[in-house]
Amino acid sequence: MSDLESVFCRTALWRSFARRFVVPRVLSDAEGHEVLEIGCGSGAMAAEVLRARPGITRYVATDVDPAMVELARRQLAGFTDRAEAQVVDASGLPFADGTFDTVCSWLMLHHTITWERVLADAVRVLRPGGRLVGYDLPDSRRSRLIHRLTRSTVRMISAEDLVAELTRLGLRDVAVKPLGIAGAYRFTATR
Numbered sequence: 245m246s247d248l249e250s251v252f253c254r255t256a257l258w259r260s261f262a263r264r265f266v267v268p269r270v271l272s273d274a275e276g277h278e279v280l281e282i283g284c285g286s287g288a289m290a291a292e293v294l295r296a297r298p299g300i301t302r303y304v305a306t307d308v309d310p311a312m313v314e315l316a317r318r319q320l321a322g323f324t325d326r327a328e329a330q331v332v333d334a335s336g337l338p339f340a341d342g343t344f345d346t347v348c349s350w351l352m353l354h355h356t357i358t359w360e361r362v363l364a365d366a367v368r369v370l371r372p373g374g375r376l377v378g379y380d381l382p383d384s385r386r387s388r389l390i391h392r393l394t395r396s397t398v399r400m401i402s403a404e405d406l407v408a409e410l411t412r413l414g415l416r417d418v419a420v421k422p423l424g425i426a427g428a429y430r431f432t433a434t435r
């Protein structure tokens with residue numbers, strides 16, 4: 245992720261945007277008791293999901309960037325009985341097979357470059373019947389231009405490629421639908 249994006253993801257403006265516009269659109273997907281978030285950034289989505297979903301008993305927010313995890317810990321300070329933040333690279337999750345009911349990926353897959361590997365590991369740590377949920381930006385001219393301008397290293401994922409990969413991984417009920425913000429899509433699938 246570029247420095248510019250990294251700084252923006254830590255701002256109150258981004259947290260407010262996530263709370264007001266993104267969370268209402270994806271909240272119905274974030275169910276289950278034990279939840280893993282990959283690429284949690286500063287914890288903007290994690291804190292809101294925990295606030296809205298008291299049924300979540302364990303929320304593990306993870307990010308590869310230690311500075312982000314430190315911020316996420318602060319965001320999650322009011323949920324220490326239900327949530328924790330850890331430095332974790334999503335391409336090699338340190339969790340046993342079938343650990344979580346839900347794995348969330350909020351706007352992070354295109355930053356991972358090796359997103360097929362990340363998805364495969366996310367599926368591995370899901371329990372049978374568990375849900376993979378998230379949202380991301382499409383592989384459009386606009387999103388490629390934005391990332392060129394912000395000098396970000398990304399590998400954009402088209403909705404078609406995402407459906408094909410989730411299906412190839414053996415998931416069922418694969419759905420990729422418009423998020424309703426800036427051409428982004430949300431996705432859900434069941435192990």
Ligand SMILES: C[S@@+](CC[C@H](N)C(=O)[O-])C[C@H]1O[C@@H](n2cnc3c(N)ncnc32)[C@H](O)[C@@H]1O
Nearest residue numbers: 283284285288307308309333334350352355356
């Ligand atoms: C655009 S931010 C989104 C953060 C957060 N999900 C949100 O909605 O506010 C993308 C995040 O993905 C993280 N990231 C990128 N590659 C990663 C990887 N391989 N493993 C874990 N996190 C990663 C970045 O450090 C960054 O915090």
